[in-house]
Amino acid sequence: xxxxxxxxxxxxxxxxxxxxxxxxxxxxxxxxxxxxxxxxxxxxxxxxxxxxxxxxxxxxxxxxxxxxxxxxxxxxxxxxxxxxxxxxxxxxxxxxxxxxxxxxxxxxxxxxxxxxxxxxxxxxxxxxxxxxxxxxxxxxxxxxxxxxxxxxxxxxxxxxxxxxxxxxxxxxxx
Amino acid sequence: xxxxxxxxxxxxxxxxxxxxxxxxxxxxxxxxxxxxxxxxxxxxxxxxxxxxxxxxxxxxxxxxxxxxxxxxxxxxxxxxxxxxxxxxxxxxxxxxxxxxxxxxxxxxxxxxxxxxxxxxxxxxxxxxxxxxxxxxxxxxxxxxxxxxxxxxxxxxxxxxxxxxxxxxxxxxxxxxxxxxxxxxxxxxxxxxxxxxxxxxxxxxx
Numbered sequence: 001x002x003x004x005x006x007x008x009x010x011x012x013x014x015x016x017x018x019x020x021x022x023x024x025x026x027x028x029x030x031x032x033x034x035x036x037x038x039x040x041x042x043x044x045x046x047x048x049x050x051x052x053x054x055x056x057x058x059x060x061x062x063x064x065x066x067x068x069x070x071x072x073x074x075x076x077x078x079x080x081x082x083x084x085x086x087x088x089x090x091x092x093x094x095x096x097x098x099x100x101x102x103x104x105x106x107x108x109x110x111x112x113x114x115x116x117x118x119x120x121x122x123x124x125x126x127x128x129x130x131x132x133x134x135x136x137x138x139x140x141x142x143x144x145x146x147x148x149x150x151x152x153x154x155x156x157x158x159x160x161x162x163x164x165x166x167x168x169x170x171x172x173x174x
Numbered sequence: 175x176x177x178x179x180x181x182x183x184x185x186x187x188x189x190x191x192x193x194x195x196x197x198x199x200x201x202x203x204x205x206x207x208x209x210x211x212x213x214x215x216x217x218x219x220x221x222x223x224x225x226x227x228x229x230x231x232x233x234x235x236x237x238x239x240x241x242x243x244x245x246x247x248x249x250x251x252x253x254x255x256x257x258x259x260x261x262x263x264x265x266x267x268x269x270x271x272x273x274x275x276x277x278x279x280x281x282x283x284x285x286x287x288x289x290x291x292x293x294x295x296x297x298x299x300x301x302x303x304x305x306x307x308x309x310x311x312x313x314x315x316x317x318x319x320x321x322x323x324x325x326x327x328x329x330x331x332x333x334x335x336x337x338x339x340x341x342x343x344x345x346x347x348x349x350x351x352x353x354x355x356x357x358x359x360x361x362x363x364x365x366x367x368x369x370x371x372x373x374x375x376x377x378x379x
Contacts, residue, residue, distance in 0.1 A: 084335045085308050117338045119315050119324025120307070 037073030041080025056142035081109035228278035237318035
């Protein structure tokens with residue numbers, strides 16, 4: 001029986017050797033160790049803490065290492081209301097994250113400004129940084145955050161890794 | 175009621191400056207005619223009458239009336255539990271009154287917030303700068319002539335603001351005990367306003 005997996009691995013036949021595509025392997029490594037950078041700005045940060053706690057364990061996805069230093073993180077989870085005063089700080093922290101990086105906009109305020117249609121609230125963090133996954137809710141259930149993480153994993157597994165690398169190298173040689 | 179006695183003692187000391195104490199649902203309010211005397215009144219209230227806790231300072235924008243600003247001081251005596259409210263009025267041309275910071279240190283941030291949101295200055299305040307918005311933000315957001323959706327502004331490197339998309343107007347609920355479907359937030363025009371033009375809610379002309 002032939003199973004459709006990214007890594008075609010049958011340990012009885014192949015022993016301890018895995019033969020796969022580099023893309024598949026790199027994406028598998030990346031998606032199973034997404035280290036979030038919690039940009040916890042408001043109430044959604046409390047739900048993010050709940051996701052990191054024991055009941056809705058985010059450690060199942062190897063994301064319990066909430067790296068507060070952007071240099072060490074993969075994914076910025078914008079959890080909370082982004083005010084205009086905070087906007088440039090969020091952008092600065094996003095710029096400091098090394099590639100590859102993703103952004104999850106958690107909750108209504110981060111996605112669209114939420115219930116705060118006012119002079120002081122940025123109407124969605126996607127006005128300043130590119131967002132991969134939007135989570136709705138005020139605040140979203142921890143299960144919704146985990147679902148978003150799984151969708152992010154699905155998105156990561158489809159990203160072509162080597163093409164980007166070759167494109168970057170081509171740019172550098174010019 | 176002890177708060178009423180305290181109010182009457184203030185009236186006895188300051189005479190015509192203080193109005194008759196008004197009572198509403200158990201709360202006593204006195205109005206001060208001259209805003210410049212606020213420090214003297216508050217020192218008397220704290221020193222002699224034991225109102226050692228400044229609960230809050232808030233301000234009103236009486237848009238269209240003169241004087242435009244009303245500043246309200248909420249005082250409380252922690253030992254006695256008495257509460258007192260002192261109101262003063264400031265005209266728009268002046269937009270300034272003495273700070274009560276030497277009396278209660280907590281007035282520092284309350285007065286900064288009033289300056290930030292309304293533009294009322296407090297003389298004698300050591301550090302009167304914006305506290306919620308950023309230095310250089312050109313408007314005073316809680317004035318009645320400032321629209322709910324905000325105005326665009328740009329301060330390179332610090333912050334920017336844009337006009338919020340209101341999508342037809344503020345979505346408001348009704349203060350009643352109707353069913354949830356009736357209370358659902360939606361665009362509601364106030365009495366006498368033309369339907370569909372929600373700008374009238376947002377900007378007083």
